[in-house]
Structure formats: structure tokens, C-alpha cells
Amino acid sequence: MLTVVDDCIRERLGLVADTSLSGLRVARELDRIIKGRGKPKMIVSDNGSEFTSNAILQWTDRTKVEWHYIAPGKPIQNAFIESFNGRLRDEFLHETLFSSLTHAPCSISAFKLAQRLQSCFITPIFRKRRLCPILSAAF
Secondary structure (H helix, E strand, C coil), X not given: CEEEEECCCCEEEEEECCCCCCHHHHHHHHHHHXXXXXXXXXXXXXXXXXXXXXXXXXXXXXXXXXXXXXXXCCHXXXXXXXXXXXXXXXXXXXXXXXXXXXXXXXXXXXXHHHHHHHCCCCCHHHHHHCCCCEEEEEX
């Protein structure tokens, strides 16, 4: 599962489930997010193979987005998304039985809606301000 979060306003921007995600698929998802939200100053991720692939290196060259890798074995350097992934596991993945891979997107959409309803206290004006456009990505 790929999760993408805006570190500044603590908003989940992407949540993708699949049996495996290549660097090309990650790059496509990031392009989709940028099309809707604008380009971030930086993306922070771990050193997973999907983030260190040639596809991601080419993507960063093409988009001119800075990419920062956390130190191996130091998830605290990307603490918010690690916390989000922990909540995602506890509140969603451990509680949901998927009948198939095609069932996963429907369940994820329902989870996204529930998360969005819980975060209604963040105003649209604050969302647009984006004082520190830094995204975190994790798999």
C-alpha cells in the first residue's frame, strides 16, 4: 500500500493498494497528486526499492522536485506518515477482510471518506495556504 501525506497540514493525499507497486506506478500517482495539488518543494521517503528506482530518479529530474531519503532504520525521521500507517493498519487493514484485490479500492474509498469527515476541522483556506509543501511517501 502506498500512502502519500502532506506533512504541513497533515492531509492524506494518496492511498493506493496493489499486490506490488513499481517506481513507475509511484511516479504516476505522484503526477496525479501534483496535477490536483501543485508541486511540492520536497518528498521524503524511506529507501524502499519503489522509491530508489530509476523511474523515480528520472521523475525527480523531470519534475525538479527534491527527494530526501530518511536514514535506513530511522522511521522516526518520517514520523507522521509512520504514525498514519500504524493507524491505517490498526483501524483499517486489521479490521477489513478483502474478498479480492478489486474489493480493496471500494473499501479504501470508504476509509478515505471516514478520514475526511474526521478532519473537517481543517478549513479550505488553511489547505490552500500550504506554507511548507513537503510530502511524505511510504510503502
